[in-house]
Amino acid sequence: MEPAVSVTILLLFLPLLFLLIYRRSFKRIPPGSLGIPIIGQSLGLLRAMKANTGEEWFRERVRKYGPISKLNLFGTSTVFLHGPAANKFIYTCSEKLLANKQPASIRRIMGEKNLLELSGDDHKRVRAALVSFLKPETLKLYVGRIDEEIRLHLHNHWYGNNEIKVMPVMKTLTFNVICSLLFGIERGPRRDTLVKLFENAMEGVLSVPINLPFTTFNRSLKAREKIKSIIMDLIHEKRKKLEISGISSNEDLIMSLLSMKDQSSDSPVLSDEEIVDNIVVVMIAGHDTTSVLLTFLIKLLAEDQTVYKYVLKEQEEISKGKALEELLSWDDLAKMKYTWKVATESLRMNPPVLFTFRTVLQDIEYGEYIIPKGWQVIWASCMTHMDENIYPEPSKFDPSRLESQATKPPPYSFMAFGGGPRMCPGYEFVRIETLTMIHNLVNAFTWKLSLKDNIFGRNPMPVFNQGLPIQIELKKSSAEM
Numbered sequence: 001m002e003p004a005v006s007v008t009i010l011l012l013f014l015p016l017l018f019l020l021i022y023r024r025s026f027k028r029i030p031p032g033s034l035g036i037p038i039i040g041q042s043l044g045l046l047r048a049m050k051a052n053t054g055e056e057w058f059r060e061r062v063r064k065y066g067p068i069s070k071l072n073l074f075g076t077s078t079v080f081l082h083g084p085a086a087n088k089f090i091y092t093c094s095e096k097l098l099a100n101k102q103p104a105s106i107r108r109i110m111g112e113k114n115l116l117e118l119s120g121d122d123h124k125r126v127r128a129a130l131v132s133f134l135k136p137e138t139l140k141l142y143v144g145r146i147d148e149e150i151r152l153h154l155h156n157h158w159y160g161n162n163e164i165k166v167m168p169v170m171k172t173l174t175f176n177v178i179c180s181l182l183f184g185i186e187r188g189p190r191r192d193t194l195v196k197l198f199e200n201a202m203e204g205v206l207s208v209p210i211n212l213p214f215t216t217f218n219r220s221l222k223a224r225e226k227i228k229s230i231i232m233d234l235i236h237e238k239r240k241k242l243e244i245s246g247i248s249s250n251e252d253l254i255m256s257l258l259s260m261k262d263q264s265s266d267s268p269v270l271s272d273e274e275i276v277d278n279i280v281v282v283m284i285a286g287h288d289t290t291s292v293l294l295t296f297l298i299k300l301l302a303e304d305q306t307v308y309k310y311v312l313k314e315q316e317e318i319s320k321g322k323a324l325e326e327l328l329s330w331d332d333l334a335k336m337k338y339t340w341k342v343a344t345e346s347l348r349m350n351p352p353v354l355f356t357f358r359t360v361l362q363d364i365e366y367g368e369y370i371i372p373k374g375w376q377v378i379w380a381s382c383m384t385h386m387d388e389n390i391y392p393e394p395s396k397f398d399p400s401r402l403e404s405q406a407t408k409p410p411p412y413s414f415m416a417f418g419g420g421p422r423m424c425p426g427y428e429f430v431r432i433e434t435l436t437m438i439h440n441l442v443n444a445f446t447w448k449l450s451l452k453d454n455i456f457g458r459n460p461m462p463v464f465n466q467g468l469p470i471q472i473e474l475k476k477s478s479a480e481m
C-alpha cells in the first residue's frame, strides 16, 4: 500500500479509535447517577437514616445497580461497594490507593490530626500511642475502676426508680466512663458542659458541609472550638502535674499520651494538636457507639427470655465465686463467653456504625470498573450482616449462630469493628464496659419494655424516638443488701 494511502486511512480511523477508547473507559465507571452537584444523594440517605430505612436505601441501590454503583455523598463523587469480597478489598488495600480521608464535615469537626485522617507513619505513631493505653495489658488494671463507675451509675440512675429511659442513661454511663478513665475529668460542671458540646458536635458529623450561621454544620464547628479549649486546659493542668511529680503516668489516656517521649530525642511523641484531635475522636468514636450497643442489648434481652436466662446463669455463676461487693476482675470477664456472643449478635443486627468511607488516591480497577482518583468509596456493614447467604434468617436474634464452627461467619462478614490495620482500637474497652454493665444489671434488676413498638432512626447513630423506656424491678437479693 502507498504510504500516502496508509496515512489517510490512519487519519480517518484515528478519531474513531479515540472515541472507542474514550467510550470504553467512560463505560467502566460504575453505574448510577451523581445527582445534583454538592448535594447529590446526601439528603436522600440522611432522610432514610432518620426513618431507619438506611439499610433498605442501600439494598435498593444493590437491586438497581448491583454490588457496585456510583453516587454523590456529602459533596464528593462516591462509589458504593457491597459484600465480603468488597470488605476484604477495602481492608487489605494499600494506603497508596485507598486513604482514610473522611468527608469534609467529619474532618473539620474531629480535626485534621485525628486518627481517622492520618496515614502511613503518622497513623502508626498515633495509633500505637492510643493502643498502648487501650491494649488489654493496660486496661485489665482498670476493670475494677470501670466496675465502680458502673455501680455508681446504677445507684444514681436505676435504684429507686420504677421506669427509666435506657438510651439517655446509657449515653450518660458511657460518657462518664470515658470521662473518668480516658480523660480523668471529675464529675461536675466541666463534664456537664462537655456532654452538651459533644452532642452538638455529633449532630454535624454527617451534614452537608455548608458553614453558614444557623446550619447544623456551623453549630457543630462552634461546639468543636469550645471542646478544643476545654481539652487544652486539661492538657496544661495535667502537664503541670506530671512536671511536679517527675514521673510518667498511666492514670488516664491524656496523662499517658503526655508521658510518652521519643526515646532518641526525648521530645513528646504527640503534639498538643494531635492530643486534642485524638481525644475528640476517641470520645466521638467511643461513647455513642457503646451506648448504642448497651441499649440494643437491654432491648434484646427483654424480648428473648431464653437468651436472658442463659446470660443470667453465666453471670450468677461468676457472682457465686465472689465476696459481697467485691469488684470484677479481668479473669471474671474471661468467663463471660456467652454474654459476649450475645453482645456480638446484637452488634451484627444493629451495628452502631452504619457505613464507612475511604478516599481514592489513584484510579483503581475493581472488577470490570474503574474507581477514579479523587472519588470516595463507601460500604455499609449492615448490608453484609443482613445477607441471608452468610447469616440464615438474618433478622432473627440468635447468638447460637456464633457457637458452632459450622455456623460461624466467614472472614470479612462481621464488620461492626471494621478490620485490618484500621480495626477499632476500642474493642477491648467496649468488651470490658459492656460485660461489666450486663453483669451488674442482670444480678440487680429484672426489666421489661414499657412500649410495644420502640421506633428508632439514625442521626447518624441509632436514636430511639422515645428513648426506649423500660419498667425495672430491683431483685430481692439486691434489695436486701
Ligand code: HEM
Binding pocket: 100, 115, 116, 127, 134, 281, 282, 285, 286, 287, 289, 290, 293, 351, 352, 353, 356, 357, 415, 416, 417, 418, 419, 421, 422, 423, 424, 425, 426, 427, 429, 430
Ligand atoms: C460498640 C462500640 C464500637 C464500635 C461498634 C466501633 C466501631 C468502629 C469501626 C467500624 C471502626 C473502623 C472505621 C473504619 O474502618 O474507617 C472504628 C475505628 C475506631 N474506633 Fe471504634 N467502635 C466502638 C467503640 C470504640 C471505643 C470505645 C473507642 C475508644 C475508646 C473507639 C475508638 C476508635 C478509633 C480511635 C478508631 C479509628 C482507628 C484507626 O483509624 O486506626 N471505638 N470503630
